[in-house]
Amino acid sequence: MYKKAINKNNSKDMADFKPRRDSKHARLKGMKDVLFDEYRYYRLLINKANDLAQVYGFNRIETPVLERSKLYERSTGKDTDIVSKEMYNFVDKGGDKIALRPEATPSLARAYIEHGMFNMPQPVKMYWLGPLFRHEKPQSGRYRQHTQFDLEIFGDPSPVADTQLILIAYNFYSELQINVQVQINSLGDKEDRGEYITQLTEFYKERGKRSKLCNDCKRRFLKNPLRLLDCKEPDCIAIREDAPQIVDFLGNNARDHFIKVLEYLDELEVPYNLNPFLVRGLDYYNRTVFEITPVIDDLGNDENGSISQKRQISLGGGGRYDDLVEKMGGRPTPGCGFGLGLERIVQKIKEKNIPLHKDKEPIIFLAQLGDQARRKMMVMFEEMRRGGYKVRQAFTKDSLKAQLEEANRIGAKHSLILGQKELIDGTIIIRDMDSGTQEVIDTKKVNSELAKRLEENKEISNK
Secondary structure: OOOOOOOOOOOOOHHHOOOOOOOOOOOOOOOOOOOHHHHHHHHHHHHHHHHHHHHOOOEEOOOOOEEEHHHHHHHHHOOOHHHHHHOOEEEOOOOOEEEEOOOOHHHHHHHHHHOOHHHOOOOEEEEEEEEEEOOOOOEOOEOOEEEEEEEEEEOOOOHHHHHHHHHHHHHHHHOOOOOEEEEEEEOOOHHHHHHHHHHHHHHHHOOOOHHHOOHHHHHHHHHOHHHHHHOOOHHHHHHHOOOOOHHHHOOHHHHHHHHHHHHHHHHHOOOEEEOOOOOOOOOOOEEEEEEEEEOEOOOOEEOOOOEOOOOOOOOEEEEEOOOHHHHOOOOOOOEEEEEEEHHHHHHHHHHOOOOOOOOOOOEEEEEEOOHHHHHHHHHHHHHHHHOOOEEEEOOOOOOHHHHHHHHHHOOOOEEEEEOHHHHHHOEEEEEEOOOOOEEEEEHHHHHHHHHHHHHHHHHHHHO
16 A cells, blocks of 8 residues: 655755855854754764763763853963954943853863862863854864863873873774874973073074064064964964974973873874974963874875875864962862864864764654544654654654655664554554565554564674
């Protein structure tokens, strides 16, 4: 009765529809809508983040999107690009100076202090995932609202904590089939950096160097010379090649800490590159800093074959911030963490055409023909859902053809079909969506028949 073949390509793909852009109500520049098909990638990344955070003992935390502007001025740094150029800030109706969250760590440090987490067993391991806002130039894989996965450890000064964070970040990408390496450096302790900054300043004072710097770096030279090493402008990168390296100025404690981190990474076979000019663009970092970048070959090609710039695009990064909590008014508390941007990871997955793993649990689709059959199937749907089956439906559609097209679109393995005749006979049709074959069975035997077929499918897929 219902054997007509359904063409899997009949349903229109969203790509067939041309978007309309109404200039009056179009989304803001640098903002992004994540539509249905693309959200599959985000779901993959969120699930991976959840799994890794749970395995390594991190607890989920949420913080407000809005914070006081002073929080970031004090922690991130007034002269950083994030605070001075990119942060969305405004005065609210109560007269308070407010900022949309541009990064996660200061909010998490504020929560640690405000809720007295120093009284909890240390270390406190936090997992955070949410949106960040920066008014920067939109570019490939980067938006003014973007999503970040963050792990933070408060109360652990050991190099093991640094190593574990780097390992988790590396595993996150590797398990998504993205080839990456770790760029790593040490900024030493505060007292180490004093002598280094003096030498760095003298280097940039040499004739002809300052005049070639970009305007931002000329400003950085006066306010924070360390950030000259973080510039992405080609002329500034060329000048810094001969600059003194901070690792040559590390004190004994910072040097021993860094050596242990590298030894752990060697033992764990995590590939890394010692990058003497990596400083990260935030004021609170000390000792270990790292970024995650795509693997490049000796010719400077990335894994997709395109010529890379001298400074690889960062897919994420982090480091140690042992003075941050105290600087924000809390007790002296060592800390370290990282943040990974989901948008750039989605872009990488698409560039590499990495297939999304299909859910191993087969989908059972319930289809009906007629109002009485619909009522019966709606009841059956709830019973099967509570029974643990992965069931789907399209009860708002009257056409059986349209319902089975939907079953094909979502990749259902089997469909249960109920019509007027089956209602009278006390039967139901079970259809194999791959082969198109179908069989009439007693309604009371649905569970046993499905269990048998699903077990057969499992055995086939395991071979």
